[in-house]
Amino acid sequence: MKASGSIEGYLRQIRIRLHLDPGTESRVVGELATYFEEKTAELESVEGLDPRSAEQAAIRAMGPPRDVARLMYEAHSRGSWLEALLACQPHLFFAALCATHLWSRPLPCAGLYLITLFVSYSRWRRGRPAWVFPWIGYAFAPLLAGGLFLYGEAGGLFGAGGGATPGVFVLLLCLCAAGLWLFLAAAARALRRDWLLLSLWMLPWPVLALWLLNLDGTTQASADAAAVPAVLLLAGTAALFLRVRSRLHRGAVLAVGGVTAALVMAAQLPAGGGFGLLVRTSAVVLALLFLPALLPVTRGAHAPSGQEEPQGGRSAG
Amino acid sequence: MRRTSGSTGYSRELLRGNTDSLLLFLIAEQGRIHGYQLIKEASSRSGGYFRFREGTIYPALHKLEAEGLVEGQWQTQAGGQQRRYYRITPKGREALERRLSMWFSFARAMQLVISPQSS
Numbered sequence: 241m242k243a244s245g246s247i248e249g250y251l252r253q254i255r256i257r258l259h260l261d262p263g264t265e266s267r268v269v270g271e272l273a274t275y276f277e278e279k280t281a282e283l284e285s286v287e288g289l290d291p292r293s294a295e296q297a298a299i300r301a302m303g304p305p306r307d308v309a310r311l312m313y314e315a316h317s318r319g320s321w322l323e324a325l326l327a328c329q330p331h332l333f334f335a336a337l338c339a340t341h342l343w344s345r346p347l348p349c350a351g352l353y354l355i356t357l358f359v360s361y362s363r364w365r366r367g368r369p370a371w372v373f374p375w376i377g378y379a380f381a382p383l384l385a386g387g388l389f390l391y392g393e394a395g396g397l398f399g400a401g402g403g404a405t406p407g408v409f410v411l412l413l414c415l416c417a418a419g420l421w422l423f424l425a426a427a428a429r430a431l432r433r434d435w436l437l438l439s440l441w442m443l444p445w446p447v448l449a450l451w452l453l454n455l456d457g458t459t460q461a462s463a464d465a466a467a468v469p470a471v472l473l474l475a476g477t478a479a480l481f482l483r484v485r486s487r488l489h490r491g492a493v494l495a496v497g498g499v500t501a502a503l504v505m506a507a508q509l510p511a512g513g514g515f516g517l518l519v520r521t522s523a524v525v526l527a528l529l530f531l532p533a534l535l536p537v538t539r540g541a542h543a544p545s546g547q548e549e550p551q552g553g554r555s556a557g
Numbered sequence: 558m559r560r561t562s563g564s565t566g567y568s569r570e571l572l573r574g575n576t577d578s579l580l581l582f583l584i585a586e587q588g589r590i591h592g593y594q595l596i597k598e599a600s601s602r603s604g605g606y607f608r609f610r611e612g613t614i615y616p617a618l619h620k621l622e623a624e625g626l627v628e629g630q631w632q633t634q635a636g637g638q639q640r641r642y643y644r645i646t647p648k649g650r651e652a653l654e655r656r657l658s659m660w661f662s663f664a665r666a667m668q669l670v671i672s673p674q675s676s
Contacts, residue, residue, distance in 0.1 A: 303612030
């Protein structure tokens with residue numbers, strides 16, 4: 241039995257506000273569609289309402305879609321302790337690399353990066369659970385590094401004569417362009433689901449950028465030492481994000497954690513600590529984390545994940 | 558601020574704090590039940606006193622399932638529609654026992670304070 245226009249519209253409003261993974265979203269919408277079918281049938285048969293009035297009554301009984309979607313989100317959003325631990329992992333890996341200075345050795349660095357890529361790609365293909373977004377943030381770290389290097393080469397950021405040959409520069413430019421295309425495509429998909437997840441993805445970038453910008457010989461040790469507590473703070477932020485239910489609390493966790501981590505990093509650097517720099521750092525971090533909320537997004541129906549889906553006999557929006 | 562439902566006479570906060578227990582009890586008692594039936598059962602069993610809002614029951618059911626206290630399964634009906642049926646899990650039974658024990662202790666203590674002569 242196909243849902244009518246007003247019920248379909250209601251279910252569409254629910255779907256837009258759910259911000260859950262596709263499988264869970266389909267389950268929620270499917271169950272609510274079943275409720276509407278039963279409720280309208282009962283109102284028509286028992287109370288003698290016409291179909292349109294029965295629909296309106298059923299929608300009123302369910303309540304505003306904004307409230308229902310918020311409660312459904314809170315019912316499903318909280319990650320388990322295991323998922324919180326998984327969300328911490330890439331931050332802990334990076335903290336370990338900085339603490340041991342092993343990031344400069346190809347083998348451990350490449351090994352951890354390959355693990356990060358594998359986890360990011362495999363879970364991206366399987367429902368994109370919330371805990372994988374910090375991994376994705378680090379998976380795109382080379383893009384950030386490449387972009388900063390190109391900017392430095394172009395703008396003399398790293399001093400006169402950065403050292404890259406034209407060939408290397410062009411190669412890096414092409415790689416960064418390809419990486420940027422991949423990033424934008426993935427970010428658009430993340431944004432369609434939930435801007436908070438895109439913010440979680442970009443959470444480590446301010447700290448990473450500050451670390452990368454201080455990797456010349458004289459400040460490298462300081463950068464590593466400054467990064468460790470900052471990244472550990474990011475690990476705690478990611479874990480807490482997974483464990484809180486409400487969107488408001490999640491946004492607050494990201495804001496406080498992201499700004500604090502960046503300030504901890506900036507304050508410990510040789511050139512850091514000035515009030516103006518700290519204010520600018522805070523502003524940049526907040527802008528980066530909350531820019532996704534301002535981006536326009538068109539939420540379409542998710543492709544079915546194959547898990548827990550009702551089939552046949554109903555159009556669930 | 559306490560919100561009192563004028564038509565039902567109880568505080569919504571009071572019901573909100575006991576909704577999970579009520580749902581777990583009804584699911585355990587019925588063995589297997591779907592959301593809409595649960596809403597009607599709670600209302601009829603309470604003589605119409607409890608009037609759950611559908612928009613809070615379904616999220617509450619989903620929360621119970623996410624916590625592993627109930628498990629849901631889709632079943633296709635004769636007319637082709639899909640219904641999600643819930644049943645309680647062993648973990649849910651333990652949680653229900655704890656909550657009922659807590660509730661009875663609370664109610665007994667209230668009774669002792671309010672009507673010590675009749676305790």
